[in-house]
Amino acid sequence: MPLARITLQDFRNHAHSELVETAHFNLLVGANGAGKTNVLEAISLLAPGRGLRRAQLTELARRERPGEPPSPFAIGASLVEQGQVSARLGTYTRPEQPGRRLVRINGAEASAAALSEWHAVSWLTPAMDGLFTDSAGARRRFVDRMALAIEPAHARAVSQLEGALRERNRLLEDNREPRWLDAIEAQLAEAGARVAETRALLVKLLGEELSALPPEPFARPILTYCAGGPTGPEELAATLARERARDRAAGRALTGPHRDELEVVMMRPDGSPGQLAAACSTGEQKAMLIAITLAHGILAASGRPSVLLLDEVAAHLDPVRRAELFRRLAAGRAQVWMTGTELAPFSEIASEAAVWRVANGALEPL
Template sequence: MPIQKIEMISFRNHQKKVVTFSPGINLLWGENGSGKTSVLEAVYILSNGKSFKTNRLIETVNREKKEAVVSGVFGGKTTTFYQPTNGQKKIKINNVVKKTKDLIGQNPTVLVSPEEEKITKGPHTERRKYFNRLFSTVSKTYLNNLIKYTNAIKNRNHLLKQNKQPTEIKIWDAPVAKYGALLWLEKKHLQQSFNREVLLVCEKYNNDININISTTTPKKPTENDLLEKLELNIQKDVFLRRTLVGPHTDKYTVSFKDKPLREYGSQGEHKLSFVLLKVAEHGFIKKETNKNPTLLLDDLFAKLDNSRGNAIFDLIRKSGQTIITNTDLVGVEAHGINPNNPNNKTIHLLRNWKN
């Protein structure tokens, strides 16, 4: 569902700012420090319950204030995020308190930002977090099993760190095996669907490009197999004080032309792969949920060449709603987007601390 309006109070450098959006292309421009990325961050938080800029949401509160508030209207429903400096975040939808999981998948977004480039450049943990977030967006079953599995692993690891006896630790083996196997089964299906979308994207933009995503997820995962592995590894787990088997240890490898991208990819190959993966992400969410995600493009135009640009601009044309940040309108026009088009909306932010 497109976002129609967002209000930010004491959020980053925005003391109080209201921005309204069109259902098409929105051009958010202004010099560095004007708070453009903060607007994208606010939209992202209302979609995902977390920030792409920081793991500590308390950092979003203006330094002079005690609480940040972000409120957005999606198709008539109002989602509000509260973050005090001395407490936990609070989320409400139409003034009813909700959990973070209630936001996920409701109003999906696809973020194309330098912060997301760690999908190809970063360690396995970054890709694991990315796919957990993506699969949770399209599947409530995956999200619920992930929450239960994460809780079981957290409790098992807590006992391991306390040097508890194996008989006490094994109490958590059954829930770890149950929800771990369910996660693996769902992940296998979703991974195959995403890989098909990646293949379609590569074939469309360049037949010479082959991007493949492989994972250590078992081909035929079962609850009994995982339970057996947990029992076999108990002494290692006790020694290292953490659980060594299960979906939380899955590794993802992105390959470009059959070579592991992280180890052998050039800067250009990383950037091209990242953009094409994001195009695939948009198509994947749309097919799995029948929802057209809002596309968030952060300061992208200065870094685009023709090959990446063609993919992104085709995605913009397909996306129901796009919010683009840039330092000026000239860079946007240079890539074929007309700010004067009545279907596009231009929003100018000025650099000051009272925006």
């Protein structure tokens, strides 16, 4: 059980909540709006990034009354390996800097990116049902989050890439001397090459895991990594230098890893490529998302502790798919957290799960 003794302080509608005696399966049951997803969101913030809702920090802090300034929030958890606490992870804000997120690992200040060196956290939420019809940027974020499971340093590389892109855009706008652009483009190309390499590797490994899964009862998607330009640092730097005039006119770089795309195609029963995922039914899209999540769960749990957050998944599956999902999750190594409005859909695993009733931001073990 990777995470134990999880605490939420002034987070969303939780004044103070604590989850102890966690298990392989962990179930949060309660009415809509009770605070179930808030617990999952808190756990998702024990990883790099903005969490499963991508909310602003000031939205996360509990308020006694509307209009009042937010309270500082804190989230903590013990990371358990082989029955022993290996680390204490925490993230929090301070009253004087409510928009700045801080991280502590074993009591010492650390970067958010460092969290991925200790464990992998992945999730599937109802908001992700539109992933295949969403923007390419949403799919890049999806890939980058999954990539942390195979390369913890990926978060730093993405941050460096984004920072270099912003700086290059500023230099182009200011019409700075070429030597300034040479330097920032070299940094951009180096970070971009690392990002592209990790994304391509992730998609390859996911494809291998997906090919090992049976096509039923979940769909088997075919994934293709589509690079947004040259992936080697020298080639990318040369392209950026050559396209400065065009990028200055556009106000942004038109070539590079920030233009990458994840192409997803539904596999036909005979194994041949079918429709693009964006053109499939919502049921088929959900089935493909679950298949990708299961495949990623295998990758994430292969090298270090792994946590999988599934928000309102069981209620939207028929009994056959639900039973198969539980079977695969039980066979995996990832700690699983699931939410639902009632316990009935989890009857097959309830006896072996840690269960909490959630109501008005308060938790009651069942």
